[in-house]
Amino acid sequence: MTPKTPEAPDRPAEPSGERKYWLDEPKNVDKVFYGTCLSCVLVAAADLLVHRHLVFPVEALFGFYGIYGFAACVGLVLAAKELRKIIKRDEAYYGDDL
Amino acid sequence: MTTFSELAHGIPPGLVLIIGAGIVPFLRGRPRDAYLLALPAVGLLQIVSLETGDHIRASVLGLEILMLRVDRLALVFGYIFHIAAFVGIVYALHLKKTFEHAAALAYAGSAIGAVFAGDLVTLFVYWELTAITSVFLIFGRRTPRACQAGMRYLVVQIGSGVLLLSGTVLHYLDTNSVAFGHLGVTSPGTTLIFIAFGIKCAFPLLHNWLQDAYPEATVTGTVFLSAFTTKLAVYALARGYAGTEMLVWIGATMTAFPIFYAVIENDLRRVLAYSLNNQLGFMVTGIGIGTEMALNGTISHAFSHILYKALLFMSMGAVLYRVGTIKGSELGGLYKSMPWTAAFCIVGAASISAFPLFSGFISKALIITAAAENGYFVTWLVLLFASAGVFHHSGIKIPYFAFFAHDSGKRCEEAPRNMLAAMAIAAALCIGIGVYPQALYGILPFPVDFQPYTSTHVLTQLQLLLFSALAFAVLIRTGVYPPELRSTNLDSDWLYRRLGPLAAGAVSRRVGRAAALLRNGAKARLEDVAGWFSRHHGPEGAMARTWPTGATVLWVAILLGAFLIASFSA
Numbered sequence: 194m195t196p197k198t199p200e201a202p203d204r205p206a207e208p209s210g211e212r213k214y215w216l217d218e219p220k221n222v223d224k225v226f227y228g229t230c231l232s233c234v235l236v237a238a239a240d241l242l243v244h245r246h247l248v249f250p251v252e253a254l255f256g257f258y259g260i261y262g263f264a265a266c267v268g269l270v271l272a273a274k275e276l277r278k279i280i281k282r283d284e285a286y287y288g289d290d291l
Numbered sequence: 292m293t294t295f296s297e298l299a300h301g302i303p304p305g306l307v308l309i310i311g312a313g314i315v316p317f318l319r320g321r322p323r324d325a326y327l328l329a330l331p332a333v334g335l336l337q338i339v340s341l342e343t344g345d346h347i348r349a350s351v352l353g354l355e356i357l358m359l360r361v362d363r364l365a366l367v368f369g370y371i372f373h374i375a376a377f378v379g380i381v382y383a384l385h386l387k388k389t390f391e392h393a394a395a396l397a398y399a400g401s402a403i404g405a406v407f408a409g410d411l412v413t414l415f416v417y418w419e420l421t422a423i424t425s426v427f428l429i430f431g432r433r434t435p436r437a438c439q440a441g442m443r444y445l446v447v448q449i450g451s452g453v454l455l456l457s458g459t460v461l462h463y464l465d466t467n468s469v470a471f472g473h474l475g476v477t478s479p480g481t482t483l484i485f486i487a488f489g490i491k492c493a494f495p496l497l498h499n500w501l502q503d504a505y506p507e508a509t510v511t512g513t514v515f516l517s518a519f520t521t522k523l524a525v526y527a528l529a530r531g532y533a534g535t536e537m538l539v540w541i542g543a544t545m546t547a548f549p550i551f552y553a554v555i556e557n558d559l560r561r562v563l564a565y566s567l568n569n570q571l572g573f574m575v576t577g578i579g580i581g582t583e584m585a586l587n588g589t590i591s592h593a594f595s596h597i598l599y600k601a602l603l604f605m606s607m608g609a610v611l612y613r614v615g616t617i618k619g620s621e622l623g624g625l626y627k628s629m630p631w632t633a634a635f636c637i638v639g640a641a642s643i644s645a646f647p648l649f650s651g652f653i654s655k656a657l658i659i660t661a662a663a664e665n666g667y668f669v670t671w672l673v674l675l676f677a678s679a680g681v682f683h684h685s686g687i688k689i690p691y692f693a694f695f696a697h698d699s700g701k702r703c704e705e706a707p708r709n710m711l712a713a714m715a716i717a718a719a720l721c722i723g724i725g726v727y728p729q730a731l732y733g734i735l736p737f738p739v740d741f742q743p744y745t746s747t748h749v750l751t752q753l754q755l756l757l758f759s760a761l762a763f764a765v766l767i768r769t770g771v772y773p774p775e776l777r778s779t780n781l782d783s784d785w786l787y788r789r790l791g792p793l794a795a796g797a798v799s800r801r802v803g804r805a806a807a808l809l810r811n812g813a814k815a816r817l818e819d820v821a822g823w824f825s826r827h828h829g830p831e832g833a834m835a836r837t838w839p840t841g842a843t844v845l846w847v848a849i850l851l852g853a854f855l856i857a858s859f860s861a
Binding site: 229232236243244248259260262265266267269273274276280283286 | 550551552554555626627663664668671675676679680683695698745746747750751752753754755756757758759760761762763764765766768771772773776777778779780781782788789
């Protein structure tokens, strides 16, 4: 996956002379992303070390919670995008004074 | 017994705020601020000194009324309602509009009164009072849009009260009692009461008043609204319908479906309204499971939820107050201008997402564990899905689109100091409860035999959340994540905002046409009759003509002649 920075092209000009923030640097945004990846690897690996108390057999699968969380969120967003096609209307749909 | 204690047991809780609110419009400046802050403090002092038991009884029209019933369930809600009122007032202190302060206090007082009501009639009175007082927090925005939303809100809320009253009457006819204890869905009366509670609790398809009205309220009003109405309904369901099986799937549905809307909603306060609905789902599921652990989970989650939801609404309110809009499509990069607000928002986001060491973690864990241990496998899967989803849209989307994302170039001042103070108090409580859960567990109705900080709980929760965060990051970086767009998303309010008026319009047109047809037909008949009369009796009519004397003499002669012939022939 090529990391894209979708914010770059349409970013409006920042007020001039303003100090640079750490997150203004795309490299640092990448660092946050890779940090998240690393944390995921670590907590997934911890499954091997920590004896977990289980209620349902499905919990015994390696990385069940991680996979479920990831799939849930991707599924949620993809479903919501489809939902948007059906229910999205103009902002003034109800004719209210905005 | 001290005098204060006697006094405390002699006045229904909530009246301190309701009656106290009446004086607010006459005060100005610092004395007003001090008075506003003192009221919830005095109210809290009152309920802290209450002893469990039934205290203020009355007999009205032969009904046994119990205006003050104190037990551990009522007390938890009493505590948190006072804390929420206090935090809300700190947040709103900058307001010059005293009327809004008065409405907010009376609203909080009504909700407090309701949880200490021992019978359904008293509950009904407070139930309607919460509706009538809170609508001014929506009208206070003073836009036509807010006024319309306020009217819709009022109709739904009053409607819920009417159902409650109708149910109470039927229940009284069945049982000869209006006492408010466990009811269960067993008769037409208790079913009506159940629906009344369900409306206020935003059950699926009865929910849309919430997302419709809350985001239209004033900056400070939404903070109050988020705390009381729906949690009063949670309290009422917990008291009246614990263990009602259908609440398990109603609650599970509530946790799941609003999050799809939350992902594509642009108004960030409306996103929070959807996530409020999702959080109510967890509480309702707990009530449906109905075990001591599940009910403890529901009640502790309501407690945590009021704080972190208020915190999130406060941070978004501060953005709306400073920037003038709360649309995700127009925000971004505000962490540069409002770093404190951003930080408090992140604390609220971590709490609602149930990160370890934050309040949501120690309360939601009770409900999810109760679902698992009682064998609700599908429900458990839905709750896990909703937990990942709430982190996704409330935990990440809210702070991300407001404070980070692409820099909108908007620069503004940091939130006013009173707003920051209120957010700081709520944030401190969110972390405090997360770090030291025993404080909250200790006031729950049932003894808590549960340890949230086990390696299993912490690890599984971190896995769920971090992989959800990873999913968000991947979707954003690949451009798959749907952008924030200015739009209206159709929800069940479409039924009464569009379909209802359309249907009413069609019916009215049909009826109009039929009426016109009838009218025209009748008119034509009447005109015929009138024409006939006009022809014969009108100015030119034969009957209206003045006849000459000669003609009359002639007629008399004819008549006499006829008479003569008739008499001779006889």
